Amino acid sequence: MPVVDQRGFTLIELLIAMAVFGFMLLIVIVGFLNVVNIHNAALASNQSQDSARAAMDLLVQAVRDSTGTPTITNGVAPGLADGNYDVLCLQSPSGYEDYYVTGSPAQIVSGSVTSCGDTAPTNVVPVTSTTQAVSYFHALQQTSSNQPNWRPEIELTLTLGSSNGTTNGTGAALSCNNNNADRAFCSIVTLTSGAVPR
Numbered sequence: 001m002p003v004v005d006q007r008g009f010t011l012i013e014l015l016i017a018m019a020v021f022g023f024m025l026l027i028v029i030v031g032f033l034n035v036v037n038i039h040n041a042a043l044a045s046n047q048s049q050d051s052a053r054a055a056m057d058l059l060v061q062a063v064r065d066s067t068g069t070p071t072i073t074n075g076v077a078p079g080l081a082d083g084n085y086d087v088l089c090l091q092s093p094s095g096y097e098d099y100y101v102t103g104s105p106a107q108i109v110s111g112s113v114t115s116c117g118d119t120a121p122t123n124v125v126p127v128t129s130t131t132q133a134v135s136y137f138h139a140l141q142q143t144s145s146n147q148p149n150w151r152p153e154i155e156l157t158l159t160l161g162s163s164n165g166t167t168n169g170t171g172a173a174l175s176c177n178n179n180n181a182d183r184a185f186c187s188i189v190t191l192t193s194g195a196v197p198r
């Protein structure tokens with residue numbers, strides 16, 4: 001009857017097997033973490049783009065629905081402490097309306113007022129979730145033209161970013177933090193659009 005070798009693995013063989021298994025496990029974990037980071041970055045980007053588009057669409061529609069010549073106050077919007085927000089004054093049949101964007105959640109602030117620059121707007125319309133914040137809003141009116149039937153086109157610029165502590169800087173200089181953990185959850189979107197009052 002033949003003798004069967006019943007010896008087990010040697011210590012060196014076990015160590016080599018564990019090292020190979022550990023290396024393969026490390027590759028799988030790193031790949032999984034990369035997929036998660038890509039997913040988080042895409043989600044943050046989609047949310048910021050959707051919020052910025054919603055705010056810009058509301059502003060463009062407000063300019064198109066307005067009458068007369070718009071007025072733009074550069075620098076500080078009512079109740080704000082810095083110069084990252086302009087005030088866009090639009091004429092409507094019921095008077096003037098102030099439009100500026102600020103805060104988290106981002107808000108379009110508007111209301112029928114007697115003059116541009118009121119400190120207590122009558123209507124505040126949130127346009128984003130609390131995960132988004134507007135960092136910069138700028139309105140620019142094209143210079144007048146001698147062409148017949150010329151109407152003043154308004155160029156609107158809006159910068160919006162994640163309000164989860166992953167950004168630094170203010171206004172148009174807003175940027176994502178440098179560390180990789182924050183960059184996966186950070187997104188900054190700048191949109192520019194033009195509109196002409198009717």
